[in-house]
Amino acid sequence: MFRLVSTYRSRHISESLPLFQARRTLFSTSVNALQRTSDEDGDKRIDFDHLFKSCNRLHLAKLLHALVVVAGKARSIFFSAKLVNVYAYLGDVSFSRRTFDQIPNKDVYTWNSMVSAYVRTGHFREAVDCFYQFFLTSGLRPDFYTFAPVLKACKNPLDGMRIHCLVLKLGFEWDVFVTASLVHMYTRFRALGNARKLFDDMPVRDMGSWNAMISGYCQNSNAAEALDVLNEMRSEGVLMDPVTIVSILPICAQLDDILNGMSIHVYSIKRGLEYDLFVSNALINMYAKFGELANAQKVLDNMVVRDVVSWNSIIAAYEQNDDPNRALALFYDMQLTGISPDYLTLVSVTSIVAQLGDSWNGKSVHGFVMRRGWILKDVISGNSVVDMYSKLGDMSSARAVFESLPVKDVVSWNTLITGYTQNGLASEAIEVFDMMQKEIVPNQATWVSILPAYSNIGALRQGMRVHGLLVKSSLYLDIFVGTCLIDMYGKCGKLDDAMSLFYEVPKMTSVPWNAIISCHGIHGHAEKALKLFREMREERVKPDHVTFVSLLSACSHSGLVEEGQWCFNVMREEYGIEPILKHYGCMVDMFGRAGHLEKAYNFIKDMPVKPDASVWGALLGACRIHGNIDLGAFASERLFEVDSENVGYYVLMSNIYANIGKWEGVDKVRTLARDMGLRKTPGWSSIEANNKVDVFYTGNQSHPKCEEIYKELRNLNAKMKSLGHVPDYSFVLQDVEEDEKEHILMSHSERLAIAFGIISTPPKTPIRIFKNLRVCGDCHNATKYISKITEREIIVRDSNRFHHFKDGVCSCRDYW
Known part of the structure; x- marks a missing residue:
């Protein structure tokens, strides 16, 4: 398309117009695609200004480009630069570049347009390279419009400093627009000293300069310095604009200074800025950080226009302040207004569903994300669902x-x-x-x-x-x-x-x-x-x-x-x-x-x-x-009302019955738990030995050193009995014979782990055991004896606390 003969005689234009008119319906119905106006000679001409304004899709831009070529205007710097900008606005920088390359005599405006096109589409390295090409090969002198976009494109401080040198060399250091862009650039690289020196040396500061310095401090979490600049600005009689307010409100939350935040809100109302969309959104976020949800809601209610950011802000405000039900209601309100959720809405909604413990709606949110293909497009969406x-x-x-x-x-x-x-x-x-x-x-x-x-x-x-x-x-x-x-x-x-x-x-x-x-x-x-x-x-x-x-x-x-x-x-x-x-x-x-x-x-x-x-x-x-047992039964009834699916509470109640030998009570509680499909959490104990963590379950018979472990336990049992240890069978929750009860106690996970530690570590060295449940009373007594027999410190952490056993005594003093 770009290598077609670019000039036609005017008589050929009329031959091309019917084809273009046939496609005119592709343009917005609000404008006429091919408006014609009569000049003084009565000739007909195409109103390109209307066509460029109505060009809102890429295929329409290509049609317009073809018309420009057919009309003999492809060599015009003015039209070519406009095409460069149109392609960039529509997101196709490759067509911007191809159009740019076809311009025979490029001026500064054309180069600026190409650099801006790269920046607008996020091609920052190409923008900087294009600037260097412009400066080194074109023979043209950049103007003050050149520097703002290319400074924004700098992704490393070295490029920024080089361009700063060019600014000094070309004499643009006193241009307010260029200096404000340099301040922005240095604050992005956290070079706040350089930014502040530039700002202080400016002979004249406009609103953009003040905002650049304030927002630079804010973005680098230098709250006190940002407020100092704001106070300096006020002392010079410069009034805050919406950009200043949006920059400074997050700082108020960071400093926990709600009075300053509210005074800025009052200022916004006095200056008629409270209806500014960005100011209102910033106010909602500020009040949310302070937990002032009523004020945040009032700001939303007074907004004339709300965008997706407004809704995201208020939904996140309730979600982050532990009111998921209200947050969910606002999400439904948002959808009723016709505003579609975006990725950030999803982040709040997934958190809301999690707070509510709503697994069914969780699947629904997952399906919503899948239908939109967001998991494939944006990693934030996938992370939120995970x-x-x-x-x-x-x-x-x-x-x-x-x-x-x-x-x-x-x-x-x-x-x-x-x-x-x-x-x-x-x-x-x-x-x-x-x-x-x-x-x-x-x-x-x-x-x-x-x-x-x-x-x-x-x-x-x-x-x-x-x-x-x-x-x-x-x-x-x-x-x-x-x-x-x-x-x-x-x-x-x-x-x-x-x-x-x-x-x-x-x-x-x-x-x-x-x-x-x-x-x-x-x-x-x-x-x-x-x-x-x-x-x-x-x-x-x-x-x-x-x-x-x-x-x-x-x-x-x-x-x-x-x-x-x-x-x-x-x-x-x-x-x-x-x-x-x-x-x-x-x-x-x-x-x-x-x-x-x-x-x-x-x-x-x-x-x-x-x-x-x-x-x-x-x-x-x-x-x-x-x-x-009486108060325990009453407490268990209340427990089963509020949390009937926690098996631990059934185990506790059955333990109470077992301790006093009421086996019919044990059977009743166990039957109740079994009928609900609940299973007791298996007890396990872990020990780290020889750079490896070994985990033992109660009654474990599968460990490679199983025989050695049980042999050591039998030896310890005999020694403990000789010292007067009597097993406490009340911690056996089965109605079995005493010898079987003794074997069950000996097979508890903490005893297995301790025996493994004894045979796997040097004598008299500490043993550390970690248990997922509360240690049983008999194992607690037994461990005191084992610490004395083996002359070791045995440290046991159960689900509640640590027990340090040494010389037959526990640090808990048997109060646990």
């Missing part, structure tokens, strides 16, 4: 979606690893992490995802190996990675190492404090946890609801009832934190463990919110400890 299934606990579906992704980025891998970890599938998480390392470089979020998996199974050596990698990259000082390392060492029984790390990481927020307080709590060191809390208050670090869950749990496991009540009161009265169900559950557990069952029950009755399974479960657990 995350949704993970949070719904459906890891098989999450894995299937992950495997179907045509492109997997680091977020895809991190999402699957996090899903496995949070669903208690630590081994699978580690397996995926090992696969990931062969495909892609892990980032900060990867380490935050995988370290809890090592914590869950007590893979200390593997966790220490990761720590070594993090030290090399200095990432261990990152507050989130450092906190995960503290948690990993604490949960793997290395509390001293956890404390050493705690003193190295930044402690400006509650996150590392929560981790170290929790670690001391699960080790039974409640006094130390309380001391850390007092230090936290002295450092003026504000605690959050997680801090108090850790403190109350620590007090519960150590029997510090008065201290626990003090923490509960401080939380409400000093910090204004309203208790959630986790706090209430900890309080019930604390009263119950201490034997104050009536106080625990009265506390439940006085709760301002409806008790959930965790609250009734804490009471039922206390009834098992203290053998209160």
